[in-house]
Amino acid sequence: MSLENELKELIIKDLKLVDVTAKDIQDDDQLFGDGLGLDSLDAVELVVLLQKHYKIETKDLEESREVFTSIKTLADYVRSKRGNA
Secondary structure (H helix, E strand, O other), X not given: OOHHHHHHHHHHXXXXXXXOOHHHOOOOOEOEOOOOOXXXXXXXXXXXXXXXXXXXXXXXXXXXXXXXXXXXXXXXXXXXXXXXX
């Protein structure tokens, strides 16, 4: 499974999204607002998800905004933190 699909599955499971499958989420879809429709509470859950599953901490608010733009930007961030970008 690709990292992008893994992230989609984790987001659906950890954020308890209803009626959404990984196939419904495109890699470039916006996660917040008009895209997937996540909100600020979901952003906190995404931070926890990264810590729990990937041992990655995001503390910089501006960086987090860019990282949480889409599945693609999130996957790229995880790869960069893992050292295999």
